[in-house]
Amino acid sequence: MSTIGFNHYNLRAPRELMNQLKDFYCEIVGLAQGQRPSLESPGYWLYAGDQCVLHLSQARPDEVRLTHIATTFDHVAFTCTDRPEMEERLKQHNVEFRRSKVPSLGIAQLFFKDPAGNGIELSFAEDQPV
Known part of the structure; x- marks a missing residue:
């Protein structure tokens, strides 16, 4: 397997x-x-x-799902296109995010949290400055 x-x-x-x-x-x-x-x-x-x-x-109904504790889960990543449009969408919805990049791979990244506090990475293959 x-x-x-x-x-x-x-x-x-x-x-x-x-x-x-x-x-x-x-x-x-x-x-x-x-x-x-x-x-x-x-x-x-x-x-x-x-x-x-x-x-x-x-x-x-009787299941307690904690959203305020630290776990080993950090984030999930999605491959995306059109970083400027996505940044504008995040701003319009008042979602705080941070930019990063991995120059050796030509990747620009946006990091933020969902309503439950889970980390999200959006990854963009582009040469635009972050």
Whole structure:
């Protein structure tokens, strides 16, 4: 057996936060809500193109999901295009972000947090100054 690729990651939250995360990842990050099979708990599957990359699932009423603690999870990264447009979108939605770059790879990056405090990196292949 060998691993051949990344499939998806899952964020589990109470209904209100789950809906906020869906709106954030669709409106800000640019994912699109797509096909999801009927499952036991409510939720959403969000796609980057034709690849389902993020599952959002509703936590059970008695399930406590902590969002204010440090864990080993740092961030998820998405490959994107049009950094200036994305920076403008983040500003319009009052999302604080920081810029970075990896010159040896020709990558510009934007880092910020989602409504639950999870780290997000948007990575752009370009030669524009950051």
